[in-house]
Amino acid sequence: MGTDYQRAREELGRRLRELRVEGPLGRLTGTQLAQRLGWQQSKVSKLENGRQTPTDDDLRAWAEATGQPAVFDELRARLKGFESQIRSWRRQLAAGHRPVQETWNALVSDSHALHVWENSIICGLLQTADYARHVFEGHAELQRSPRDAEEAVRARMRRQEWLYRPGRRLNVVMWEGALRAQVCPPEVLAAQLDRLLGVVGMNTVHLGIVPMDAPLSLSPANAFWVIDERLVVVEDWHAELWLDDAETIALYRRVWDTFADAAVFGTDAQQVIARVRRSIKV
Structure with a gap:
């Protein structure tokens, strides 16, 4: 949709991919991570590509499965930052x-x-x-x-x-x-x-x-x-x-x-x- 909301979701997805690829447990494929979490591989793909909004539980599980439980607070803060998106009329109506x-x-x-x-x-x-x-x-x-x-x-x-x-x-x-x-x-x-x-x-x-x-x-x-x-x-x-x-x-x-x-x-x-x-x- 090209919105601030969607861009923020895509940025969170890129951060999730980074944690999967560069974690202390070594590089995990999307399929391997999905197996660890008991998810469909499509869910991992959707989250990483900004096509689905994660829940707090999703983020906690992701952080733990990639061996980085301490990063949950950062991920949750990112999520809360765009759960409520204020789209000002001044900006929207500029054109x-x-x-x-x-x-x-x-x-x-x-x-x-x-x-x-x-x-x-x-x-x-x-x-x-x-x-x-x-x-x-x-x-x-x-x-x-x-x-x-x-x-x-x-x-x-x-x-x-x-x-x-x-x-x-x-x-x-x-x-x-x-x-x-x-x-x-x-x-x-x-x-x-x-x-x-x-x-x-x-x-x-x-x-x-x-x-x-x-x-x-x-x-x-x-x-x-x-x-x-x-x-x-x-x-x-x-x-x-x-x-x-x-x-x-x-x-x-x-x-x-x-x-x-x-x-x-x-x-x-x-x-x-x-x-x-x-x-x-x-």
């Missing part, structure tokens, strides 16, 4: 919104199941082009970034092809307030809600709406995406957080499940959307 959208296209393209919570705007995978354009223009003004809304819109629309690929599943829950947010002119919002009404029955989309008057056990804060149970992306005003440690992913899934429990789906969701749609004066 405009289109490159950010292309990064997301690559991320989503390889994914099969998404769990999304949106509390303030319509989920990007369900946005119309006109709605997305106003969102990009507003954020470009806020971040004082290059104005490339048209290119960003085209990139976001290409990502929506994912919804029509077999084996994909978008599980999205949105706060009713996101349907009402006037981030665009009324006629654009009305068309956007018409689009939502049309996706309720799609096989690849499981859309839930949390009504404004639904009882909640958590406050409807921070939008986030859980991607294939391997990565969480959380949005804030200054940055995105890319989080991949197992405990954090499990926490966000519990949050998503809590909001899903408060949501309505199917025809009930359509009724909420239709009620909001009728309230818009076009």
Whole structure:
């Protein structure tokens, strides 16, 4: 993906390879190390090439199997350094919104199941082009970034092809307030809600709406995406957080499940959307 996160993972992989090749026990092949650890050889390869994130237990076992148990603290520090990656908007948007959208296209393209919570705007995978354009223009003004809304819109629309690929599943829950947010002119919002009404029955989309008057056990804060149970992306005003440690992913899934429990789906969701749609004066 070309991200800071991926580069850090690749650097850790190079360090693991160095420990395997140059350890006090002599050079070990990947197969020999896998046998010592009781792993598949493919796991050793993935860790060394930055295609899989190790756990603390993986790192401890690696250090011990290569005869260097004292290096575990260093490896663990490296891991903790990129388990929470802060990707500042200032850096990401230096060249405009289109490159950010292309990064997301690559991320989503390889994914099969998404769990999304949106509390303030319509989920990007369900946005119309006109709605997305106003969102990009507003954020470009806020971040004082290059104005490339048209290119960003085209990139976001290409990502929506994912919804029509077999084996994909978008599980999205949105706060009713996101349907009402006037981030665009009324006629654009009305068309956007018409689009939502049309996706309720799609096989690849499981859309839930949390009504404004639904009882909640958590406050409807921070939008986030859980991607294939391997990565969480959380949005804030200054940055995105890319989080991949197992405990954090499990926490966000519990949050998503809590909001899903408060949501309505199917025809009930359509009724909420239709009620909001009728309230818009076009």
